[in-house]
Amino acid sequence: MKLLFDENVSAKLVVALASEYPDSAHIRNAGLLGASDQRIWDYARAAGFAIVSKDTDFRERSYVSRRGRLARRRPEIR
Numbered sequence: 001m002k003l004l005f006d007e008n009v010s011a012k013l014v015v016a017l018a019s020e021y022p023d024s025a026h027i028r029n030a031g032l033l034g035a036s037d038q039r040i041w042d043y044a045r046a047a048g049f050a051i052v053s054k055d056t057d058f059r060e061r062s063y064v065s066r067r068g069r070l071a072r073r074r075p076e077i078r
Contacts, residue, residue: 004044006053007033013052025049037061 003024005013011026018024027033032040037057044051051058 002047002049003052004030004040004047004049006040006051006055006058008054009052 001021003013003017003021005011005024005026007027009026011028014024014026014029027035027040030043032043035043040051041058041061043049053059
């Protein structure tokens with residue numbers, strides 16, 4: 001799994017987690033600093049990244065498909 005760290009997450013995590021998540025990146029290194037959420041979302045999808053962010057914007061976006069329908073979530077296992 002490749003992680004794409006949002007600008008509100010430390011870029012140091014790319015190095016700190018490199019052994020477990022190789023090929024991960026920070027949006028700063030991807031040339032996306034200050035980019036819209038939509039642009040980051042599209043980049044991550046095209047490049048096969050999972051987005052790591054402190055904002056809820058990306059989580060909420062993941063619940064809705066491109067057609068505007070709700071996507072199904074797997075139930076949480078406790």
